Amino acid sequence: MYTSGTTGRPKGAMLSYQNLLGQTLTLARAFRLVRNDEVVAVTSPMFHIAAIGALVPDLIFGYPTVITPTGAFDPEQFLDLLEAEGVTNAFLVPTQWQAVCASPSIPDRRLRLRTISWGAAPASTAILRAMATAFPDAANVCTFGQTEMSPVTTVLDGSDALEKLGSIGKPVPLVDVRIVDDEMNDVPRGAVGEIVYRGPQTMLGYWDNPQETAKAFHGGWFHSGDLVRADEDGFLYVVDRLKDMIISGGENVYCGEVEAAIADHPNVHEVAVVGSPHPKWGETPVAVVVPRDPAAPPSPADLIEFASTRLASYKKPTKVVIIDALPRNASGKVLKAPLREQVLEGSEG
Structure with a gap:
């Protein structure tokens, strides 16, 4: 298999x-x-x-x-x-x-x-x-x-x-x-x-x-x-998955913890977190969000502020990307490799 x-x-x-x-x-x-x-x-x-x-x-x-x-x-x-x-x-x-x-x-x-x-x-x-x-x-x-x-x-x-x-x-x-x-x-x-x-x-x-x-x-x-x-x-x-873990300023950031914090936002339908290169901290979390209502997505600033009330400062995302749907394989698992590529390219979906 x-x-x-x-x-x-x-x-x-x-x-x-x-x-x-x-x-x-x-x-x-x-x-x-x-x-x-x-x-x-x-x-x-x-x-x-x-x-x-x-x-x-x-x-x-x-x-x-x-x-x-x-x-x-x-x-x-x-x-x-x-x-x-x-x-x-x-x-x-x-x-x-x-x-x-x-x-x-x-x-x-x-x-x-x-x-x-x-x-x-x-x-x-x-x-x-x-x-x-x-x-x-x-x-x-x-x-x-x-x-x-x-x-x-x-x-x-x-x-x-x-x-x-x-x-x-x-x-x-x-x-x-x-x-x-x-x-x-x-x-x-x-x-x-x-x-x-x-x-x-x-x-x-x-x-x-x-x-x-x-x-x-x-x-x-x-x-x-x-x-x-x-x-x-x-x-x-x-x-987290070992390969997905983010190391920011020498501290381990687990994507699952950040995703759980953001998923509680009432305007978030789905979220995936990936690491993105950062000039000072090495890498930091970026949240890729599918809004509950595509016509009225939450603002990145609102989501970052929401996350900051639930997470230590070094764990909160430094950027939020709004997209229509998370990429998945045929069994329903989120594919993070294309999300990382999208974040690196600076795309906003």
């Missing part, structure tokens, strides 16, 4: 039968796949690990499975499908759940959803709250991981979703996890480090790419490239 390629060229992760059996056991536990009347919707493109990771357990357990069309996503058509097929378990990326939850038709529909899940991209607090409001009787499960891990490595149970809003949960039983610094030392509880993995769900390596394989497995653990922290209860929170 090929990786998403959001930080570079996609790589082919070689997955074994053992890897996918581990994924099956992980999802059975996460989604409590023990009833005979489950109907599962597979919504991701078949070239994405989220689709294969969901489909294999369904085949093993013999559950009716609805493979949805990919391409342009229509929330009303998706709700029609859930109702018509009696779907009990559905996974979407956060932007799709956002569109579904905005539908005024939900209260009048006869839906059987028992589990709603999301992953493949971060979900804002606003989206998670909308999901809880739209589907109060469904367990809201966050699944986190990556192609190289078959893919799920951590799960946030629905019972913890509101108390631990924004968390990706705890490691699944079949995956060993450490949070380490650059020297492979475990970081203290609460400190930020890279999450590394090993266990039966770990890929065999990258296809025809021994150099990247050796790099990914240095120190005997698979290096995810994700920066996380653990709270006092052991719940994990993604802070």
Whole structure:
């Protein structure tokens, strides 16, 4: 299965039968796949690990499975499908759940959803709250991981979703996890480090790419490239991608933290933060914003002031770029490379 390629060229992760059996056991536990009347919707493109990771357990357990069309996503058509097929378990990326939850038709529909899940991209607090409001009787499960891990490595149970809003949960039983610094030392509880993995769900390596394989497995653990922290209860929170982290004046600035602060602005629909060269600080954050109302976008000064009330001064963006839509790959992940190019070129969309 090929990786998403959001930080570079996609790589082919070689997955074994053992890897996918581990994924099956992980999802059975996460989604409590023990009833005979489950109907599962597979919504991701078949070239994405989220689709294969969901489909294999369904085949093993013999559950009716609805493979949805990919391409342009229509929330009303998706709700029609859930109702018509009696779907009990559905996974979407956060932007799709956002569109579904905005539908005024939900209260009048006869839906059987028992589990709603999301992953493949971060979900804002606003989206998670909308999901809880739209589907109060469904367990809201966050699944986190990556192609190289078959893919799920951590799960946030629905019972913890509101108390631990924004968390990706705890490691699944079949995956060993450490949070380490650059020297492979475990970081203290609460400190930020890279999450590394090993266990039966770990890929065999990258296809025809021994150099990247050796790099990914240095120190005997698979290096995810994700920066996380653990709270006092052991719940994990993604802070940033290692390759996306901004170093401004010697201080680490995590894009996810800045994005979360700006996303709370009432006139912001979506936001992505990238680093931009700065003559004094080396680089500083730049916020690329999609306005909620394109005809009345928020002013850059207003957004910077809004962010400054929620962030330390060195973390606030020094520039805001307004665009019509964030660039995404076919699985819904934001592509930051073209955003960086746009910012460097000084374009305003």
